[in-house]
Amino acid sequence: xxxxxxxxxxxxxxxxxxxxxxxxxxxxxxxxxxxxxxxxxxxxxxxxxxxxxxxxxxxxxxxxxxxxxxxxxxxxxxxxxxxxxxxxxx
Numbered sequence: 309x310x311x312x313x314x315x316x317x318x319x320x321x322x323x324x325x326x327x328x329x330x331x332x333x334x335x336x337x338x339x340x341x342x343x344x345x346x347x348x349x350x351x352x353x354x355x356x357x358x359x360x361x362x363x364x365x366x367x368x369x370x371x372x373x374x375x376x377x378x379x380x381x382x383x384x385x386x387x388x389x390x391x392x393x394x395x396x397x398x
Contacts, residue, residue, distance in 0.1 A: 311354060313371040314361070315379040318352040358383055 312319045327344045331337025353372045357380070358365050365383040374380055 311351065312369065313352060313354060313374055314359075314368040315374040316371055318354075318371045318373070320352070321350045323348055323350055 310319075324345045325348045326342055327346075328340040329343045330340045333339050354369045355372060355375065356367060356369050357375075359368050359370065360366075360381045360383050361368065370380050
């Protein structure tokens with residue numbers, strides 16, 4: 309499974325970490341200088357969970373943002389609800 313949210317498509321993003329040297333101008337220095345920049349990654353907070361996808365329970369990776377927004381529908385813990393639904397449909 310890739311590191312991608314099933315609902316929002318959130319995945320690893322790339323950025324930079326900047327290191328500064330010097331004293332700020334407002335403190336009496338001549339300003340901050342960038343001494344180095346290195347690559348870094350920002351990873352989404354993904355949780356592996358069971359969710360209902362296309363009417364069937366399935367294990368997926370979902371970001372916590374999608375879970376909080378209510379995009380994830382969890383399956384019932386017991387099958388009582390499913391049997392009631394099938395009886396009502398008949």
